[in-house]
Amino acid sequence: MESVPSRxxxxxxxxxxxxxxxxxxxxxxxLLLLHRRLTAFSVALPSFARKQSLAASPxxxxxxxxxxxxxxxxxxxxxxxxxxxxxxxxxxxxxxxxMKDAIGIVPGLAVILVGTRKDSQTYVRNKKKxxxxxxxxxxxxxxxxxxxxxxxxxxxxxFNDDPSVHGILVQLPLPKHMNEGKVMDAxxxxxxxxxxxxxxxxxxxxxxxxxxxVPCTPKGCLELLSRSGINIEGKRAVxxxxxxxxxxxxxxxxxxxNATVSIIHSKTKDPEKITxxxxxxxxxxxxxxxxxxxxxxxxxxxxxxxxxxxNDPTAPRGYNLVGDVCxxxxxxxxxxxxxxxxxxxxxxxxxxxxxxxxxxxxMHNFK
Numbered sequence: 001m002e003s004v005p006s007r008x009x010x011x012x013x014x015x016x017x018x019x020x021x022x023x024x025x026x027x028x029x030x031l032l033l034l035h036r037r038l039t040a041f042s043v044a045l046p047s048f049a050r051k052q053s054l055a056a057s058p059x060x061x062x063x064x065x066x067x068x069x070x071x072x073x074x075x076x077x078x079x080x081x082x083x084x085x086x087x088x089x090x091x092x093x094x095x096x097x098x099m100k101d102a103i104g105i106v107p108g109l110a111v112i113l114v115g116t117r118k119d120s121q122t123y124v125r126n127k128k129k130x131x132x133x134x135x136x137x138x139x140x141x142x143x144x145x146x147x148x149x150x151x152x153x154x155x156x157x158x159f160n161d162d163p164s165v166h167g168i169l170v171q172l173p174l175p176k177h178m179n180e181g182k183v184m185d186a187x188x189x190x191x192x193x194x195x196x197x198x199x200x201x202x203x204x205x206x207x208x209x210x211x212x213x214v215p216c217t218p219k220g221c222l223e224l225l226s227r228s229g230i231n232i233e234g235k236r237a238v239x240x241x242x243x244x245x246x247x248x249x250x251x252x253x254x255x256x257x258n259a260t261v262s263i264i265h266s267k268t269k270d271p272e273k274i275t276x277x278x279x280x281x282x283x284x285x286x287x288x289x290x291x292x293x294x295x296x297x298x299x300x301x302x303x304x305x306x307x308x309x310x311n312d313p314t315a316p317r318g319y320n321l322v323g324d325v326c327x328x329x330x331x332x333x334x335x336x337x338x339x340x341x342x343x344x345x346x347x348x349x350x351x352x353x354x355x356x357x358x359x360x361x362x363m364h365n366f367k
Contacts, residue, residue, distance in 0.1 A: 113171045236279050310322050323340035
């Protein structure tokens with residue numbers, strides 16, 4: 001696959017990545033200026049995005065151009081995770097309403113939280129809000145830090161047998177005295193909306209097989225690409241990080257979409273060179289600003305999963321959240337990129353709600 005030469009101007013990069021458009025005659029200088037601005041904004045935007053207003057598109061221009069702007073100065077389009085996740089939640093809410101009216105069933109999601117970790121409490125609270133927003137019934141089970149593993153397993157067993165519960169989520173990490181693998185394996189594969197059950201992961205890895213559920217964050221990454229009109233088939237993709245939660249399933253999903261996939265990890269030699277060959281980059285290493293602009297091929301699409309607190313005494317909270325990708329540098333090279341926050345994060349909960357709805361529809365054979 002040919003890479004886009006690094007010296008292409010913004011206009012020629014747009015011509016290289018987009019279908020040719022007929023140019024209507026423009027009767028005035030002001031309309032000519034408008035045309036130039038819209039052409040600059042359209043770099044790497046999918047065709048569907050050009051057919052609707054920029055404000056409604058999940059790909060947003062990174063920076064508006066002033067009349068004095070240099071059109072050769074490239075800025076990436078922003079893949080708006082907040083906007084896309086809202087669209088998905090609206091679709092889920094509509095489908096849940098249709099299901100309730102047709103068969104009287106409302107999807108239910110059970111969440112088990114052990115301990116009082118602030119980040120875990122925040123995640124659970126956000127999941128509960130998401131359920132309320134779309135009409136999913138939320139079941140919460142809160143246990144103290146010193147609860148036994150048997151207590152958690154007993155709750156899991158109860159939710160497995162509860163017909164009003166269609167998805168079960170155990171908030172990780174669990175306290176150190178518990179065996180996370182044993183607890184996760186106890187969740188019924190039919191209610192494993194996190195997609196972590198060994199059988200679901202195994203089916204994801206096999207040709208011709210499909211898991212009942214796909215892990216939420218990597219599923220959200222692929223949904224961002226799909227809904228932004230970014231083609232995956234035949235592309236070279238690099239996944240940075242090989243965790244069971246994000247990196248490995250993201251690589252498997254890309255492979256199922258017929259991408260040629262490389263995984264970068266802590267033992268990889270010359271990760272910058274390998275990453276620079278990629279058309280699509282998914283960064284999920286948990287290292288702030290690991291991926292610099294020099295790692296990115298001009299025109300590549302960047303999905304930044306990382307969300308890392310970096311100390312900043314001038315910030316209201318004393319820290320800022322940054323991704324695994326150096327955003328300012330990447331914007332000058334990539335064709336499109338997810339921001340942090342506001343990119344992948346909102347998609348994770350949206351995919352959890354989507355998985356819960358899918359589970360309820362499957363259990364009740366609702367089409």
